[in-house]
Amino acid sequence: xxxxxxxxxxxxxxxxxxxxxxxxxxxxxxxxxxxxxxxxxxxxxxxxxxxxxxxxxxxxxxxxxxxxxxxxxxxxxxxxxxxxxxxxxxxxxxxxxxxxxxxxxxxxxxxxxxxxxxxxxxxxxxxxxxxxxxxxxxxxxxxxxxxxxxxxxxxxxxxxxxxxxxxxxxxxxxxxxxxxxxxxxxxxxxxxxxxxxxxxxxxxxxxxxxxxxxxxxxxxxxxxxxxxxxxxxxxxxxxxxxxxxxxxxxxxxxxxxxxxxxxxxxxxxxxxxxxxxxxxxxxxxxxxxxxxxxxxxxxxxxxxxxxxxxxxxxxxxxxxxxxxxxxxxxxxxxxxxxxxxxxxxxxxxxxxxxxxxxxxxxxxxxxxxxxxxxxxxxxxxxxxxxxxxxxxxxxxxxxxxxxxxxxxxxxxxxxxxxxxxxxxxxxxxxxxxxxxxxxxxxxxxxxxxxxxxxxxxxxxxxxxxxxxxxxxxxxxxxxxxxxxxxxxxxxxxxxxxx
Numbered sequence: 001x002x003x004x005x006x007x008x009x010x011x012x013x014x015x016x017x018x019x020x021x022x023x024x025x026x027x028x029x030x031x032x033x034x035x036x037x038x039x040x041x042x043x044x045x046x047x048x049x050x051x052x053x054x055x056x057x058x059x060x061x062x063x064x065x066x067x068x069x070x071x072x073x074x075x076x077x078x079x080x081x082x083x084x085x086x087x088x089x090x091x092x093x094x095x096x097x098x099x100x101x102x103x104x105x106x107x108x109x110x111x112x113x114x115x116x117x118x119x120x121x122x123x124x125x126x127x128x129x130x131x132x133x134x135x136x137x138x139x140x141x142x143x144x145x146x147x148x149x150x151x152x153x154x155x156x157x158x159x160x161x162x163x164x165x166x167x168x169x170x171x172x173x174x175x176x177x178x179x180x181x182x183x184x185x186x187x188x189x190x191x192x193x194x195x196x197x198x199x200x201x202x203x204x205x206x207x208x209x210x211x212x213x214x215x216x217x218x219x220x221x222x223x224x225x226x227x228x229x230x231x232x233x234x235x236x237x238x239x240x241x242x243x244x245x246x247x248x249x250x251x252x253x254x255x256x257x258x259x260x261x262x263x264x265x266x267x268x269x270x271x272x273x274x275x276x277x278x279x280x281x282x283x284x285x286x287x288x289x290x291x292x293x294x295x296x297x298x299x300x301x302x303x304x305x306x307x308x309x310x311x312x313x314x315x316x317x318x319x320x321x322x323x324x325x326x327x328x329x330x331x332x333x334x335x336x337x338x339x340x341x342x343x344x345x346x347x348x349x350x351x352x353x354x355x356x357x358x359x360x361x362x363x364x365x366x367x368x369x370x371x372x373x374x375x376x377x378x379x380x381x382x383x384x385x386x387x388x389x390x391x392x393x394x395x396x397x398x399x400x401x402x403x404x405x406x407x408x409x410x411x412x413x414x415x416x417x418x419x420x421x422x423x424x425x426x427x428x429x430x431x432x433x434x435x436x437x438x439x440x441x442x443x444x445x446x447x448x449x450x451x452x453x454x455x456x457x458x459x460x461x462x463x464x465x466x467x468x469x470x471x472x473x474x475x476x477x478x479x480x481x482x483x484x485x486x487x488x489x490x491x492x493x494x495x496x497x498x
Contacts, residue, residue: 001108001426002483003490009033010105011064013042018060021050031095033105034064040103043070044095074099077106081424084109098425106491109425117427118481121302121402124367124472129359136352144329146351152358153312159361160279160287162295162314164321167349167357168328171276171298171311175246176203177324177347178272178294178313182244184209189240191231193223193248193255193274194436194448195457199298200248200274201437212242213438215451221390221404221460222255223247224451225263231449232267244270249278249288250434251390251466252304252371252401257283257291272296276311279304280368282397289314299353304367304401304471305360307353368399370471374478375400378467381482385489402466404433412463419465422488428481433464 011023011032023032024047032045045064053067074097075084088096088111098107132148141147153165168174184190186208192201194213204211214231217224228245235241245264247255257273264271273292275281281288289295295314299307313324326332331344349357379389387405392398407415416432423430436457438448450456468481 001487003487005483006108006487009108010035011045012037013063013065015064016061017050017053017058017064017067020045020064021060024050029095029110031108033097033108035105038102041072041074041097041099041105043067044072044097046095072097074105075109076100077418078421079425081114081427084425085114088114107422107425107487113480114427118429118468118473118477119470120429120431120466120468122470122472123301123306123308124470125306125356126359126363128362129356132355132358133352136355141351144348144350146354148351148354148358149349152349152354152361155358155361156297156312157314159364160289160295160297160314162290163316164314164318166313166321166324166328167354168311168313168324168347169349170199170309170347171274171296171300172199172203173328173345173347174296174298174311174313175200175272175274176206176345177327178296179203179207179209179244180327181294181315181320181324182270182272184243188243189235190244190246191228191235191242191269192246192437193250194438195221195250195434195460196248196274196437197276197434198437198440198442199276200246201443204246209243210240211437211443211446212240213436213443213446213448214245215449215455215457216250216460217256217451218453218456219391219393220253220256220396221250222253223260224456225256225259227449227451228260228263231447232263232269234447234449236267241267242269244272244293246272246274247292248274248276249281251404252278252281252399253390253392254278254281254283254288254291254396254398261291270294276300277303277401278399280364280399284395293317294320299357299360304371304399305357305364307349307357307360310349310353310357312349367471371400371403371469372398374469374471374473375403377478378403378482382485382489385486387489400469403469404464404466406433406460407463407465412459416463416465418491419485419488422491423481423484426480426484428484429468431466433461433466435461 034042036042073091094111096109097105157165184207188209190204191212195216215227270293273295275289276298278288279297297312299310328347331342333339390404
């Protein structure tokens with residue numbers, strides 16, 4: 001429901017019953033919001049109210065205000081979905097006006113809409129996966145390992161242009177193994193992007209190592225090469241040279257790999273590429289995940305392709321890949337009995353999940369195109385809105401895993417929060433941009449190196465929004481998001497003059 005449609009539901013108390021009936025028929029929503037002269041909500045008006053008035057022989061030219069008093073059932077601007085649903089159920093109604101502090105109706109929630117939630121990034125499964133899963137059942141390869149695990153590793157590594165893969169239980173598990181493969185030990189320092197999900201850096205703590213966080217740059221929203229350079233200069237002075245650098249490719253877009261690799265190579269430190277969110281992206285024609293000594297992918301349920309849960313480590317080093325597989329299977333030695341000489345982990349992917357992954361991989365390029373189309377529609381339909389989309393520099397090809405923007409100007413965080421609440425009122429899942437790791441209580445003592453122009457990660461988080469972006473988002477669903485987003489931007493004071 002856009003602003004015009006909402007305004008059509010608002011009727012002054014001086015309007016006649018005949019005008020109210022015409023408005024109900026024209027809008028087709030089954031409810032009108034009757035307002036006083038000062039704009040406050042006096043009551044709601046439904047088909048049932050008009051039928052009762054007709055049965056009581058109230059003349060059609062009578063003002064709506066002549067009807068018996070009826071206090072409206074409403075909720076405030078901060079009411080969440082559980083509260084709203086409880087009110088709807090308690091009063092056995094299907095429409096719930098939302099009022100501001102002055103009692104003015106600013107929105108309306110519909111039960112039918114609330115039951116049809118639009119998710120941020122829901123799994124998108126097709127027919128390809130079924131054959132692989134059925135094969136796993138027919139051959140009784142249900143437990144971890146099996147031919148689909150081998151096939152998935154081979155096929156994904158080939159897609160990324162890398163020699164070898166090791167399929168594991170999650171992207172986080174893959175990062176943990178990668179840190180161990182790169183020699184990270186207790187007390188070591190590891191550099192990591194700050195603007196990311198905690199799964200990128202929790203494995204640093206698993207290794208009892210110490211994180212140092214690096215800011216992003218506005219051009220890519222990914223690690224700033226200049227901030228990385230300053231972090232290395234500091235590390236040299238402090239005697240804390242990192243064992244490796246974790247570079248995160250955020251929201252489906254590669255970091256500036258040429259510049260970042262040049263810095264790492266100058267200091268002789270390996271780069272670990274966290275491509276959990278960027279499978280299918282390209283940087284200067286080369287696949288995301290193929291640049292570091294090790295690359296990481298995630299197949300969580302919200303990723304561009306999914307195995308419901310899972311991840312993969314890819315590398316051109318055959319021995320490193322083999323060691324990753326060993327560590328992921330409890331570090332079992334090649335003996336007839338169970339022999340162990342080092343700590344291992346239960347990290348391997350099951351044959352069933354790998355079968356899902358093989359099917360999903362066959363439609364990956366299609367999924368990328370679908371998500372890019374979702375972004376293009378948002379950008380075209382909201383071209384007049386005062387928002388700044390996540391950029392895509394020349395030579396980059398983002399998957400647009402999530403369509404993201406920031407709200408320019410002052411007071412971005414409060415405007416962002418109002419916007420998110422407004423979308424949530426209509427059962428639309430949208431989220432803030434990741435809260436940077438250097439702002440997380442868990443990492444409050446970790447060093448941080450900001451972008452030269454200021455703390456970009458912090459600013460991006462405070463004003464950034466991620467919109468529903470799934471490859472299975474329908475035109476109707478996206479239209480609903482756009483309509484509500486327009487109204488929310490206007491109410492949040494973020495709409496440009498057109």
